[in-house]
Amino acid sequence: MPLYADLPARRTRQVVADAGCLLVVVASVAAGRAVHAAVAGVAEPARRFADGSTALADGLRSTGGSLGRAPLVGDDVADLLGRSADSAASLARAAGEQRDAVLHLAVVLGLLTALLPIALVVGVRAVQRLRWAARVRDAHRLAGTAAGERVLALRALQRSPGEVLLGLDPDPATAWLRGEATVVGSLADLELAALGVRRARGLTAART
Structure with a gap:
């Protein structure tokens, strides 16, 4: 934990x-x-x-x-x-x-x-x-798969300030719908950062 x-x-x-x-x-x-x-x-x-x-x-x-x-x-x-x-x-x-x-x-x-x-x-x-630890474990688990990464990216779209999202892409919602890997990965990282954690190195390498 x-x-x-x-x-x-x-x-x-x-x-x-x-x-x-x-x-x-x-x-x-x-x-x-x-x-x-x-x-x-x-x-x-x-x-x-x-x-x-x-x-x-x-x-x-x-x-x-x-x-x-x-x-x-x-x-x-x-x-x-x-x-x-x-x-x-x-x-x-x-x-x-x-x-x-x-x-x-x-x-x-x-x-x-x-x-x-x-x-x-x-x-x-x-x-x-305990709630924070459970959220972190869930986020790390989701970050390990492409589908889970899209879930994290969706959470970031829902929770992050607009100026932060627009700083990633002029139209982050459309980029997420299209499944653009760079934008989805950046949004997922944004959700992890909101929890105060970084993506595990192995997961980062796998995504790259």
Whole structure:
């Protein structure tokens, strides 16, 4: 499959378009990373709260275990501190779940920010390149036969500017109808040039 055109002007446009596509990919990845970092930063307070609540719950349980051995009020104090520790642990779990939800959202938004423009731009560019490659293959195949060359010449008659056609022959349409080899070959070459490619050397020699 041909990757780039033979003629410099068309090849330069293709390279510039591919470079622009690559630039969009890089910019999209950078944007996705920035969105992920920004959203993930929202989870930081929840993380600190969860860590603090966990530490508080551990401290209350440790204190309750120590005071539980005190006479008279030890059991009551230990029970109170145990319930407080359970409440702190519940808060820690809730904060942890909130943190996990925000981090998951950060991943999703980051991926969407990066992948959507990449899929759109790369998909469109891939279709353009594949269509061009298919047209080039078809044109080279047609250029290999006399009948195919007349088809290319007819396409050139339909698509090329009038001044370009008249520069080849005062009456290019009549010359094509008569099958004048020189004019038909020049018109076929004109169609190939519109695709940015040249006739293969072997085909040129065969025609000559």
